[in-house]
Amino acid sequence: MSATNPDRIISERLAGIVSGAPARDPRDDGSLNDDPAVRPPLVLNNRSFGEVTDIICGYAEHTPGKWWLPMFLLAASVAGIGVTMILYLIITGVGVWGLNNQINWAWDITNFVFWIGIGHAGTLISAILCIFKQKWRTAVNRSAEAMTIFAVICAGIFPAIHVGRIWFIWMVFPIPNYNSIWPNFRSPLLWDVFAVSTYATVSVLFWYMGMIPDLASLRDRADRRLRRAVAAGAKKRLPDLIRAYVFGLLSMGWRFSSRHWHRYEVAYLILAGVSTPLVLSVHSIVSFDFATSVVPGWHTTIFPPYFVAGAIFGGFAMVLLLLIPARELFSNFKDFLTLRHLENMAKIILVTGMMVGFAYSMEFFIAWYSGNEYERDAFLFNRVTPIWLSDRGAPYWWAYWTMITCNVLSPQVFWFKKMRRDPRAIWVVALLVTIGMWFERFVIIVTSLHRAWLPGEWHMFFPTPVDMLTFAGTCGIFLTLFLLFLRFLPVFAMAEVKAVLPQASPHGHDDHDHDDHGHADHGHGAAHGSGAHPGGHGPSHEKEAH
Amino acid sequence: MAFADYFPLPQKWIPRGLRSKPCRHFMPDGSPMYGVVAEYDTAASVYHAAEKVRDAGFKAWDMHSPFPMHGVEDAMGFERTKLPLMVGVVALSGAAAGYLMQWWITAVDFPVTVQGKPPGAWEPFIPITFEVGVLSSAFAALFGMLAMNGLPRFHHPLFKSERFLASSDDKFFIAIEAHDEKFNPEGVRRLLESTGASRVDLVGAE
Numbered sequence: 001m002s003a004t005n006p007d008r009i010i011s012e013r014l015a016g017i018v019s020g021a022p023a024r025d026p027r028d029d030g031s032l033n034d035d036p037a038v039r040p041p042l043v044l045n046n047r048s049f050g051e052v053t054d055i056i057c058g059y060a061e062h063t064p065g066k067w068w069l070p071m072f073l074l075a076a077s078v079a080g081i082g083v084t085m086i087l088y089l090i091i092t093g094v095g096v097w098g099l100n101n102q103i104n105w106a107w108d109i110t111n112f113v114f115w116i117g118i119g120h121a122g123t124l125i126s127a128i129l130c131i132f133k134q135k136w137r138t139a140v141n142r143s144a145e146a147m148t149i150f151a152v153i154c155a156g157i158f159p160a161i162h163v164g165r166i167w168f169i170w171m172v173f174p175i176p177n178y179n180s181i182w183p184n185f186r187s188p189l190l191w192d193v194f195a196v197s198t199y200a201t202v203s204v205l206f207w208y209m210g211m212i213p214d215l216a217s218l219r220d221r222a223d224r225r226l227r228r229a230v231a232a233g234a235k236k237r238l239p240d241l242i243r244a245y246v247f248g249l250l251s252m253g254w255r256f257s258s259r260h261w262h263r264y265e266v267a268y269l270i271l272a273g274v275s276t277p278l279v280l281s282v283h284s285i286v287s288f289d290f291a292t293s294v295v296p297g298w299h300t301t302i303f304p305p306y307f308v309a310g311a312i313f314g315g316f317a318m319v320l321l322l323l324i325p326a327r328e329l330f331s332n333f334k335d336f337l338t339l340r341h342l343e344n345m346a347k348i349i350l351v352t353g354m355m356v357g358f359a360y361s362m363e364f365f366i367a368w369y370s371g372n373e374y375e376r377d378a379f380l381f382n383r384v385t386p387i388w389l390s391d392r393g394a395p396y397w398w399a400y401w402t403m404i405t406c407n408v409l410s411p412q413v414f415w416f417k418k419m420r421r422d423p424r425a426i427w428v429v430a431l432l433v434t435i436g437m438w439f440e441r442f443v444i445i446v447t448s449l450h451r452a453w454l455p456g457e458w459h460m461f462f463p464t465p466v467d468m469l470t471f472a473g474t475c476g477i478f479l480t481l482f483l484l485f486l487r488f489l490p491v492f493a494m495a496e497v498k499a500v501l502p503q504a505s506p507h508g509h510d511d512h513d514h515d516d517h518g519h520a521d522h523g524h525g526a527a528h529g530s531g532a533h534p535g536g537h538g539p540s541h542e543k544e545a546h
Numbered sequence: 547m548a549f550a551d552y553f554p555l556p557q558k559w560i561p562r563g564l565r566s567k568p569c570r571h572f573m574p575d576g577s578p579m580y581g582v583v584a585e586y587d588t589a590a591s592v593y594h595a596a597e598k599v600r601d602a603g604f605k606a607w608d609m610h611s612p613f614p615m616h617g618v619e620d621a622m623g624f625e626r627t628k629l630p631l632m633v634g635v636v637a638l639s640g641a642a643a644g645y646l647m648q649w650w651i652t653a654v655d656f657p658v659t660v661q662g663k664p665p666g667a668w669e670p671f672i673p674i675t676f677e678v679g680v681l682s683s684a685f686a687a688l689f690g691m692l693a694m695n696g697l698p699r700f701h702h703p704l705f706k707s708e709r710f711l712a713s714s715d716d717k718f719f720i721a722i723e724a725h726d727e728k729f730n731p732e733g734v735r736r737l738l739e740s741t742g743a744s745r746v747d748l749v750g751a752e
Contacts, residue, residue, distance in 0.1 A: 049612055049716035174651060185648045186660045191673040198677040202684040209688050217612075217714040224711050252698035255705070256713045258596075258609040258618045260695040263627045265614050267691035270633050271684055278680045285673055499613040506593030506615055 031338035032421060042135055042500045044335040049498050055332045056214075056494045057221055061243075064487060067329060072487075075479035082473010085466050086161055094164045096466045102459035103449045107467045108162040109289075110441040111474060114314070115155035116196065116286060117307075117437060120279055121315025122148025123203055126210070127275035130268070138496040139341045142214075143326075143485070144319050145207040150481040151318070152200045154474040159192070188288035195285040202278055206271050208250075209264075214490035216251035219244060283311045290444065296378035297448030300366065306359035313352035313407070314437035316345050320430040322482060324423050326491075336492050339421055346420040349433065353411035356440075360408065374453070382451050383443060395460060396447045399439050406436025571724040571731055573750045580703035580751040581607075581723040582734045583710060584743035589615060592718035595741035596621040599720060602737055606726035610710070610719040629694060633686045640682025645675040703751050710749075721749070 031040045043052070063069075089096050099106050122144040129137040160169055172193045174183055183190050222243035229236050254260070284304035291303040300306075320342070327333045367379040381390070386397035394400070410432040413419040420426070451458045485491070498504055557565050569578035586592035589611065596609050600623040609622060619626060645668075652658075653666035663670075692698065704710045704721060713719050720743070722734050731748065738746045 053612075053715045174647060180656055182651045182656055184658075184660060185652050185674065186663065186670040188673075191677075194674045194677040198681045201681060205684050205688050209691075213613075213714070220711040220714040223705075224708060227708050248700060252692060253700045253702065254697065255702055256610045256612060257695075258611060258615065258622060259624060260697070261611070261614040262619060262624070263629055263691045263694050266627050266629050267633075267687040270630060270687040274637070274680045274683045274687075277676075281673070281676060281680075288673075495613040499615075504589055504613060504615070506589050506617060506621070 031340035032343070040340045041338070042138065043497060044338055047335060047501065049501065049503070052494060052498055052501070053217060053221075055335070056490050056492050056497070057218055059330060059486070059491050060218060060488055061221070064330060068483065068487060072480065072483045075476050075483055078472055078476025079480045080473075080476070081469055082471075082476055085470040085473055086157065088466065089161055089470070090166055094162065096464060098462050098464045098467055100459050100461070102452070102457050103446055103461040105162075105445050105449065106461050107442075107463055107471060108158045110438065110445050111471050112155050112158035112162075113286060113307075113441040113445075114438045115151045115158075115474065115478075116199075117283065117311035117314045117441075118318045118434075119148045119151035119155060119199070119203070119315065120283060120308075120311035121319050122146070122151075123199075123206065123275050123279040124312055124315065125319075126206055127272040127279060130272040131276060135500045136341050136344055138493055138500055139337045140319060140323065140345070141496070142207075142210065142493045143323060143491055144315075145203065145210065146485045146489070147318060147322065147482065148203050148315075149200070149207060150478050150485075151315075152196070152203060153481070154478050156196065156200065157474060157477075159196075188285065188292050191285045192289055195282045199278060199282045202271070202275055206275060209268065209271065210493055210496075211490065212251055212254050213256065213264075213495040214493065215247045216254035216256070217494055218490065219247035219251050222247065280308055283307045295448050295452055296372070296374040297382070297444065299375075300363060302359055302362050302366070306356065306362075309352050309355035309359065310407075310437060310440060313349065313356055314434065316348050316352070317430040317433035317437070320345055320349070320426055321434055324427045324430070326486065327423065330486075330491075336497060339423070342423055342426055343420045346414045346426050346429075349426075349429065350411050350414040353407060353433070357408035360404070378448060378451075382447050394447060394451075396443070396450070399443050399447065403436050403439040403443050406432040407440060410436070567725055569724065569751065571729065573748060578751040579724045579731070580749045581721055581726075581729070582731060582738060583704065583707065583719055583721045583747050583749050584738035584741070585709060585712075585745040585747075586718040586720070586742070587744050589718060591742045592720060593618075593621050595720055595738070595743065598741050599722065599737065602728070604722055604726050604728055606723040606729075608721050608723075610704075610713040610721065612714055612716060612718075627694065629687070629690055632690050633683050636686035636690075637679050637683035641675050641679030643682075644678030645671055648674055703749055707747065707749055709745070709747070724751070 031044060047055070097106070097108065099108075122141075125137050125144045126141045129141075160166060163169055171181065172183055172190065183193075222240040225240045226236050226244055229240075284307065287303035287307035290298035291300055293299060323337060324342070327337050364379050367375045370376075377392075381392045382394045382396070383400040384397065385393040387393040387395050410429050413425065413429060419429075446461050450461055571579040573579050584595070586595060592609060592611065593615065596618070599607055600621065609618065611618075615621075648671040649666060649668075652671075657665035659665070709717075710719060720738065720741075722729060722738070724731075735746050
């Protein structure tokens with residue numbers, strides 16, 4: 001009998017023969033196996049299907065802890081301040097911001113690009129990792145997709161309110177009107193409208209579709225509790241009634257039929273397939289807003305790939321920034337989001353950080369190679385040289401150097417395995433990257449605009465309190481929505497997590513002889529159960545099945 | 547999926563051709579029977595049971611599992627879905643509509659010279675054409691999937707059984723419907739018991 005047979009492991013655990021949870025070493029939870037012949041487990045502690053349901057639905061059915069309500073109230077208050085600022089802006093006009101004639105895009109567009117960039121990690125994880133069959137995505141895809149949607153909501157606020165007279169915002173859509181005015185389809189700003197709204201819609205559809213089975217699980221649990229209450233002659237509890245109706249409506253009557261699952265998986269793959277070019281196109285189009293203009297510092301062909309890499313970089317940083325605390329705050333969260341998953345994401349941060357660093361250096365090469373003096377001046381003097389070093393130096397040099405320190409230098413610590421595997425170190429780097437990515441957009445937008453062409457039109461930009469509070473407000477909106485998501489919806493893709501458990505394989509029971517690694521003792525109980533065949537269908541099994 | 551299943555209206559309101567077939571099998575208490583449901587504890591046992599039910603020649607039956615199982619099309623013997631074809635058609639039509647809209651607005655309805663380019667130049671239309679194509683294919687994939695699955699359907703005979711609700715948790719089920727031509731309650735029960743089901747139940751249709 002192979003040690004990878006999950007039935008045996010579970011029955012032994014239930015009988016008390018083997019201890020359930022191995023003593024957890026905070027530095028190595030059993031997922032950090034470097035032997036390429038052994039696949040690290042995707043879920044720790046040999047969780048059974050029932051335990052997966054209980055844990056993940058439990059998050060959505062109970063208050064997470066004493067921390068939740070104060071945090072929610074704080075986030076909601078900040079969101080309230082942000083909404084007040086937006087209303088103040090709409091009532092008064094864009095003059096309440098620090099914009100001026102020279103710098104007519106500043107914090108508004110910086111924040112827009114910052115948030116839309118954060119929104120890219122979710123779809124990347126869902127779509128691209130799905131197509132590449134990266135099963136570790138199940139640990140983060142649901143929360144990253146949620147984050148995507150909330151970030152896109154925050155992003156969408158800024159271009160909408162920066163138009164000034166928001167009651168004319170309908171003019172960005174091709175709506176037939178009395179004046180026969182159509183939008184200009186040659187403008188990248190209009191492409192942006194279509195790209196961002198498509199992205200928001202497709203992200204919502206993707207997120208919702210992935211959630212249908214999990215909402216059905218929540219519905220069924222509420223339904224079973226209600227039936228038991230009726231059978232016991234007890235009163236039906238109101239929260240369960242609400243759950244049964246709301247989740248019942250949202251889950252569309254999903255009944256876990258295999259014929260349905262088959263179409264569902266095909267549809268999911270199609271959505272992943274169309275989302276992959278979509279996610280690449282959205283930030284490319286956002287970069288066209290700048291790249292198709294003639295402003296030195298913006299007019300650069302490297303912008304589309306550079307923006308996409310930066311978006312993935314910033315998005316993963318935000319995923320880590322939120323999920324590392326969640327790992328600590330929710331019980332059993334670490335079983336699903338293992339150190340291996342964090343290490344994988346730290347590697348992605350390192351790779352995309354290097355891509356961004358390459359793009360930064362390439363901009364200098366092109367500024368020199370093009371021989372264009374405006375371009376050279378924009379990079380060498382307006383960005384890099386501190387004003388205290390040279391008369392021509394830039395007053396915004398500190399923004400540039402913050403960006404370089406946070407985005408290029410700080411991820412370099414991930415060359416060291418020890419740092420990649422330390423959640424605290426990862427969290428600090430993620431925070432720095434998030435700050436750095438905000439400054440990247442600030443550098444691109446404000447420093448390029450503040451000294452363009454004629455010295456007579458040079459101006460500085462100073463944010464007003466309304467600028468700052470509006471940005472803080474969107475952070476509040478983002479966090480409020482994310483806390484609500486953590487409280488009320490399935491945080492992990494339950495059905496997908498179950499599908500990558502070893503016992504999900506339809507060929508699990510005739511697994512004896514194929515599995516040489518299963519017998520080796522890796523020193524951790526967890527390594528047994530999910531050892532060599534996380535999906536349970538290695539190549540040898542596939543042949544048997546068909 | 548029959549029309550009458552999807553819209554639970556009184557039979558006389560439904561056109562004659564779309565009415566559900568008269569019930570041939572009944573529960574012990576005389577009410578119409580939906581079918582027989584077998585419960586399994588492991589993915590492997592339900593997979594092999596599905597192969598046996600397929601080989602026995604049943605058509606109106608289904609398997610229920612908490613997660614999508616690999617190779618289930620082969621185990622159950624059904625055809626791959628036509629959904630990709632449908633989505634492809636919708637995506638291309640959407641993209642074409644997006645292109646035509648931009649071209650008509652820019653080159654036909656109100657031509658304005660922008661940047662000295664010809665009004666009908668196709669190059670600037672590509673990004674929006676692409677986005678509209680993606681948007682329509684996403685809608686087609688989700689709503690096409692739901693429609694082909696006969697969803698939303700909030701009422702189903704299987705939901706009456708509390709045990710069946712464990713299909714969303716950790717149990718596996720095979721349900722053979724009473725209107726299958728090969729169906730007879732005793733034979734089906736024996737077949738399912740022989741496949742290692744941990745429990746076999748009759749389920750009423752109402």
